[in-house]
Amino acid sequence: MPVCNCKTRHTTLAPESVRPQAALTLMELLADPSGQVSLLKADPDGDYYIDYRPWRDSSEFAPSPMWMRSHADGISVYALVVDDVKKSSRLTQELAGITQQVRPVVAFWKRNQVWVDGWLPAEAINQNQLCGLIGTVGQVADSHGLMIATVYGGSHVTRTFADDTSN
Numbered sequence: 001m002p003v004c005n006c007k008t009r010h011t012t013l014a015p016e017s018v019r020p021q022a023a024l025t026l027m028e029l030l031a032d033p034s035g036q037v038s039l040l041k042a043d044p045d046g047d048y049y050i051d052y053r054p055w056r057d058s059s060e061f062a063p064s065p066m067w068m069r070s071h072a073d074g075i076s077v078y079a080l081v082v083d084d085v086k087k088s089s090r091l092t093q094e095l096a097g098i099t100q101q102v103r104p105v106v107a108f109w110k111r112n113q114v115w116v117d118g119w120l121p122a123e124a125i126n127q128n129q130l131c132g133l134i135g136t137v138g139q140v141a142d143s144h145g146l147m148i149a150t151v152y153g154g155s156h157v158t159r160t161f162a163d164d165t166s167n
Contacts, residue, residue: 043067046069046070047067047068047069048067048068048069049065049066049067050066050067050068050077050134052066052134052135052138061146061156061158062158062159063138063141063142063158063159064079064080064081064116064138064141064142064145064156064157064158064159065079065080065157065158065159066078066079066134066137066138066141067079068134072122073121073122074119074120074121074122074124074125075119075120075122075125075130075133076117076118076119076120077117077118077120077130077133077134077137078115078116078117078118078137079115079116079117079137079138079140079141080113080114080115080157081107081113081114081115081116081141081144081145081148081156081157082113082114082145082148082149082152082154082155082156082157083112083113083154083155083157084112084113084153084154084155085109085112085113085114085148085149085152085153085154086112086152086153086154087109087112088152090152091109091114091148091152092109094148094151094152095107095108095109095114098116098140098144102136102140104118104119104120104133104136105117105118105136105137105140106118106119107140107144112154113157114145114148114154116137116140116141116144117137118133118136118137120133145157145158
C-alpha cells in the first residue's frame with residue numbers, strides 16, 4: 001500500500017464533524033507546499049474526484065477514476081474499474097476473492113460495472129487512515145482492473161490527464 005507523505009499534523013475527528021472535516025483533511029492531504037489544492041474536484045453530486053496519480057507506484061497506464069463521498073458516519077472512497085461487463089458466477093467469485101484478500105475494500109458488480117469501494121468510519125478518520133484508504137482502493141483498481149476486463153469482458157476504465165483538462 002502506498003505510504004502517505006503528508007507533512008501536516010494528524011488528528012482524530014469527532015463523528016459530528018465528519019462532513020466538513022473529511023473534505024478539509026483530504027484538502028490538506030492534497031495541497032502542495034503553498035497550500036494550493038489542484039488534485040481535488042467536487043462534482044455536482046457532492047462527491048470529490050481524487051486525482052491519485054502522484055501517489056501511484058506505476059505509471060504504465062492511466063488510473064481508474066476515484067471519488068470520495070463524505071457521510072455522517074464516515075467516508076467512502078470508490079473507483080470505477082470496469083465498464084460494460086456481464087455478471088457471471090465466475091466474476092462474482094473473483095470479486096469475492098478480491099474482497100476477502102484486501103480489507104477494508106469491497107469489490108462488486110453493479111449495472112454492468114465493476115467498482116471497488118472502501119469505508120472509513122468517522123471515529124477513525126485522520127490523514128494517515130484516509131491516505132491509506134485512497135492508496136488501497138487505487139492499488140486494487142490498478143492491479144485488478146485490466147485483468148478483470150481481459151478475463152471477463154468489458155473495458156478497463158481509466159482517466160488520463162487529457163480527460164481532466166478537457167472538463
